[in-house]
Amino acid sequence: MKTEEWEPYYSEILDFFGFSRDDDERAAEILAEILPRDDIDLLKQTIAGNSCIVCGNAPSLAKDIAKTDFSGKVIIAADAAARILLKHGHRPDVIISDIDGMDDDFLAMNNKGTILVLHAHGDNIPLVKSWVPKVAGPFVATTQATPLPHVYNFGGFSDGDRAVFCAHELGAASVSLIGFDLDDSSVDPVKHGKLMIARKLLKTLGYDI
Secondary structure, three states: OOHHHHHHHHHHHHHHHOOOHHHHHHHHHHHHHHOOOOOHHHHHHHHOOOEEEEEOOOOOHHHHHHOOOOOOOEEEEEOOHHHHHHHOOOOOOEEEEOOOOOOHHHHHHHHOOOEEEEEEOOOOHHHHHHHHHHOOOOEEEEEOOOOEOOEEOOOOOOHHHHHHHHHHHOOOOEEEEEOOOOOOOOOOHHHHHHHHHHHHHHHOOOOOO
């Protein structure tokens, strides 16, 4: 999604949640200052022309993994979904995360070649400062605000839908989804709002879930 296309959705998100554009932009600037490298070309090579499976972190993920054929597919994990995948014998090719689920497991996967696509926003600046300098493997930086040199905005808001937008924006041949439950009634009100936004955004890509 191009910046001009994303802007109306972003403005709506800021209004809905009361987030600060200034804080998001400051977070992106901090990420730009400390990012270890920009492996966008590797990310493009990994995704472009390939069939991708984006794995959300809904409670259904483990069951979905058991009935999914990952052969020849690029596996993209939304944040903590990466650990569930690894537990079931699948190290993701890409992890999309706003760093709130980040732990040493992510770094270990990254050291083995998993591309970390880490996202800065106004509420996670301490996490950006803490975790990003520890990344030794392939790395790409993202923002939900105006992109900067080496800090990208592919569209999308929460980790799951942002992963889907990333795959589409970088030219995946196909993108299938597992571990997505946008009707999860167990979540708190903020998460419920994020799921509502995710459904609206994914519909722009043709997903009716």
